[in-house]
Each structure stands twice: as structure tokens, then as C-alpha cells.
Amino acid sequence: MNHQPYERWIFESDSLTHAEQEALATHLATCKECARLRQKWSQLEEEALSSPVMLAPQPGFTRRWRHSLIERRQREQRRQAWRFFLFLVAATTLVFLSLVCILLLTTSPTEWIQAAVHTLATTASTFAAARGLAFTWLSLAPASLNIIIGIALGLSFSILVLIWTFAIWKTALTGVWNR
Ligand SMILES: [Zn+2]
Structure with a gap:
């Protein structure tokens, strides 16, 4: 058929x-x-x-879905920004504390007073006083150790300043923390 x-x-x-x-x-x-x-x-x-x-998607479904996706992404970005911020705070604190520890271990309170008196007596401005304090400490501790610690701390400080600048610039740009 x-x-x-x-x-x-x-x-x-x-x-x-x-x-x-x-x-x-x-x-x-x-x-x-x-x-x-x-x-x-x-x-x-x-x-x-x-x-x-x-079935075809309900009206507005695609828009809502996209909106929730953007929100989720923003929340994730905000969480990452906070994690980064906390990491920076921890790293800065660690560097600062290690600097204090090294100063306390390598110098005695008498030396500190001497250095303070010396710097206060010999320098006028705050900037010059801080510089004098650093120079005094450099003259008190062994030279080679001073250079190594100085380079290490100076380097980590510079890196932290760079990261901080980058973080502030980036968050100011995206306005993530302003929400
Ligand atoms: Zn047939």
C-alpha cells in the first residue's frame, strides 16, 4: 500500500x-x-x-536571573575585597610587630632613652627626629645585621605601600566598599 x-x-x-x-x-x-x-x-x-x-520562561525571568547573577558576583567581589583588606592589616601588623620586636631585642631601654634624648636634642622637626632615631639605632646594632634587616623591612614596607595604594585605588574605582 x-x-x-x-x-x-x-x-x-x-x-x-x-x-x-x-x-x-x-x-x-x-x-x-x-x-x-x-x-x-x-x-x-x-x-x-x-x-x-x-515551556517558555515566564516574563521577566531572564532579567531576574541576570540581576541575581550580578548581585552574586558583586557579593563575591565584596567578600574578596574584605579578605584582601584583612590580609593587608595582618601583614602590616606583622611587619610592624617584628620591627618593634627586633628593636626591643637588639637595643636596651637605656639605649632607647639615649637615642631619644640624642635625637630630640640634635634634631628640630619630627621628620628629622625620626631619621635621627633610625640612624642612632643603626649605629648601635651590628652593621651587617642592620643592613639585612633594613633592606628586608624597607622592601616589605615598600611592597605594602604599593599594595595599599593599589587596593585603595581599585576599591575607589569600583566603589565596592561604599555600598
Ligand atoms: Zn497508510
């Missing part, structure tokens, strides 16, 4: 003319194969329509 054009019509049932629909109905009444095909096809159509995957 020739099943064309009925087989094709089964898949195009929505776009058939009245005459074609009648001819198809007549063929389906006499042809078991085409009737079975028609039944399977309408079953598939029903399943596809009732499946949630085939």
Missing part, C-alpha cells in the same frame, strides 16, 4: 486543507500502519507540550 502523501500529512496536520484532512481521515480508517503512526505522533506532541522543559 502506498502511504504517501498521508504519512507526510500526519506530521503536517495543522496546515492541511479541508479536502486533505478528509482524505487523510479516510486513509487512516483503512490503513493500520498510518493510524499507528498518527497515534504515536500525537502522543509525542502531547508529551512535548506537557513537559516543563518545553
Whole structure:
């Protein structure tokens, strides 16, 4: 039995003319194969329509989804900024404490008083006083150790200043902490 054009019509049932629909109905009444095909096809159509995957997204869903994604990203950025900030505070504190420890270990209180008196007596401004204090300490502790510690602390201080500058610049740019 020739099943064309009925087989094709089964898949195009929505776009058939009245005459074609009648001819198809007549063929389906006499042809078991085409009737079975028609039944399977309408079953598939029903399943596809009732499946949630085939449903179009509700209005505004895409916009809401995108909005929540942006919010999640911003929250993550804020958390990272805070983690970075806390790390900077910890690192700066560590460097400062180690500097204090080294000063306390390598010099005695008498030397500190001497250095303070000396610097206060010999320098006028605060900047000059701090510089004098550093020079006094340099003259009190062994030279090679001084150079190594000085380079190490100076380097870490410079790096921290750079990181701080970068962090402030970056957060000021994005305004993450202003929220
Ligand atoms: Zn047939």
C-alpha cells in the first residue's frame, strides 16, 4: 500500500486543507500502519507540550536571573575585597610587630632613652627626629645585621605601600566598599 502523501500529512496536520484532512481521515480508517503512526505522533506532541522543559520562561525571568547573577558576583567581589583588606592589616601588623620586636631585642631601654634624648636634642622637626632615631639605632646594632634587616623591612614596607595604594585605588574605582 502506498502511504504517501498521508504519512507526510500526519506530521503536517495543522496546515492541511479541508479536502486533505478528509482524505487523510479516510486513509487512516483503512490503513493500520498510518493510524499507528498518527497515534504515536500525537502522543509525542502531547508529551512535548506537557513537559516543563518545553515551556517558555515566564516574563521577566531572564532579567531576574541576570540581576541575581550580578548581585552574586558583586557579593563575591565584596567578600574578596574584605579578605584582601584583612590580609593587608595582618601583614602590616606583622611587619610592624617584628620591627618593634627586633628593636626591643637588639637595643636596651637605656639605649632607647639615649637615642631619644640624642635625637630630640640634635634634631628640630619630627621628620628629622625620626631619621635621627633610625640612624642612632643603626649605629648601635651590628652593621651587617642592620643592613639585612633594613633592606628586608624597607622592601616589605615598600611592597605594602604599593599594595595599599593599589587596593585603595581599585576599591575607589569600583566603589565596592561604599555600598
Ligand atoms: Zn497508510
